[in-house]
Amino acid sequence: VATEFDLIARYFTRALPGAVTGVEAGVVLGVGDDAALVNPRAGHELAITTDLLVAGTHFFPDTSPADLGWKTLAVNVSDIAAMGASPRWATLGLALPAHIAADEAWLSAFADGFFACADAYDIELVGGDTTRGPLAFSVTLIGEAPAGRAVRRSGAQVGDAIWVSGTPGRAALGLAHLQGRIALTEPDLTQCLAALHRPQPRLALGLALREFATAAIDISDGLLADLGHILARSGCGAALTVPDIAVLPALTFAQSLADASLVQACSLSGGDDYELLFTTPPDCRPTCEGLPLTRLGTITAQAGLIVRDAHGARITPTRFGYDHFG
Ligand code: ADP
Numbered sequence: 001v002a003t004e005f006d007l008i009a010r011y012f013t014r015a016l017p018g019a020v021t022g023v024e025a026g027v028v029l030g031v032g033d034d035a036a037l038v039n040p041r042a043g044h045e046l047a048i049t050t051d052l053l054v055a056g057t058h059f060f061p062d063t064s065p066a067d068l069g070w071k072t073l074a075v076n077v078s079d080i081a082a083m084g085a086s087p088r089w090a091t092l093g094l095a096l097p098a099h100i101a102a103d104e105a106w107l108s109a110f111a112d113g114f115f116a117c118a119d120a121y122d123i124e125l126v127g128g129d130t131t132r133g134p135l136a137f138s139v140t141l142i143g144e145a146p147a148g149r150a151v152r153r154s155g156a157q158v159g160d161a162i163w164v165s166g167t168p169g170r171a172a173l174g175l176a177h178l179q180g181r182i183a184l185t186e187p188d189l190t191q192c193l194a195a196l197h198r199p200q201p202r203l204a205l206g207l208a209l210r211e212f213a214t215a216a217i218d219i220s221d222g223l224l225a226d227l228g229h230i231l232a233r234s235g236c237g238a239a240l241t242v243p244d245i246a247v248l249p250a251l252t253f254a255q256s257l258a259d260a261s262l263v264q265a266c267s268l269s270g271g272d273d274y275e276l277l278f279t280t281p282p283d284c285r286p287t288c289e290g291l292p293l294t295r296l297g298t299i300t301a302q303a304g305l306i307v308r309d310a311h312g313a314r315i316t317p318t319r320f321g322y323d324h325f326g
């Protein structure tokens with residue numbers, strides 16, 4: 001049986017990839033001491049975020065370990081992207097039950113998924129903590145943005161346009177399929193399960209936000225709930241029209257009425273998509289190569305969130321999003 005230190009050395013310590021040097025990666029000292037030492041770029045502020053993923057609450061315990069490794073880092077990349085910052089250094093906290101700590105195939109698949117995401121977004125793993133316990137992962141991710149340029153939730157102004165990237169709702173539909181609440185068929189099934197298990201944080205868009213966004217958030221709890229956070233921080237309201245919302249244009253299955261309302265609920269209130277929701281000045285036409293951006297509505301002086309359908313009738317969503325303590 002591997003000790004804690006064997007396990008860290010074997011699966012979570014590695015040389016910098018390819019031609020990258022410690023100087024370029026900003027790593028003065030990585031895994032193996034009491035703390036890591038990193039070297040931020042001059043003139044930058046650090047952006048620091050933590051997400052905790054717990055088996056049974058955030059994922060099914062039998063989820064593929066490679067997907068878990070990817071997602072545990074990707075959800076943090078999404079938070080850094082939503083600030084208009086670049087991710088740089090991560091620490092990884094692992095609580096592992098005995099049978100998983102002894103499962104080499106599981107550990108190496110988890111590490112492969114984690115490092116695949118680290119490589120995709122140029123992140124160095126510089127430390128962590130490993131303990132026996134119920135399966136849970138926590139990543140702290142540190143990013144950088146030029147001083148004063150990070151994008152906050154609090155900057156939305158009356159009259160600003162509200163935008164969303166991609167097609168929110170796919171991850172929630174993938175989950176609904178796994179729970180037997182809808183029967184997706186190909187190609188929707190593959191797309192929705194990929195959105196659930198391998199979220200692709202919108203880093204290129206996040207960096208571009210510094211040029212045009214007045215406020216931004218990533219959609220982790222549901223589009224309406226996360227828009228609510230921008231409104232609360234910015235002290236304003238919003239008017240949305242549902243047909244303007246990216247309602248899963250790629251879905252090809254024949255929608256029953258019940259399916260159609262589930263699709264709408266997933267788009268508006270489904271969590272786990274990691275798309276970006278942001279506001280811009282009224283005349284701005286933001287673009288991001290290869291990623292559809294859809295205008296949802298407008299920021300209003302009147303507090304509250306008004307959602308209308310194609311015919312102008314008010315929609316009252318039954319649920320705005322996910323709240324662990326709600
Ligand atoms: P300490 O007891 O001083 O906190 P540990 O013995 O917990 O240190 O960890 C030894 C080294 O291994 C530290 O550099 C720590 O950051 C690193 N480490 C521990 N767990 C992980 C992990 N899951 N991934 C990456 N590095 C880790």
Ligand code: MG
Nearest residue numbers: 032033034035
């Ligand atoms: Mg120590």
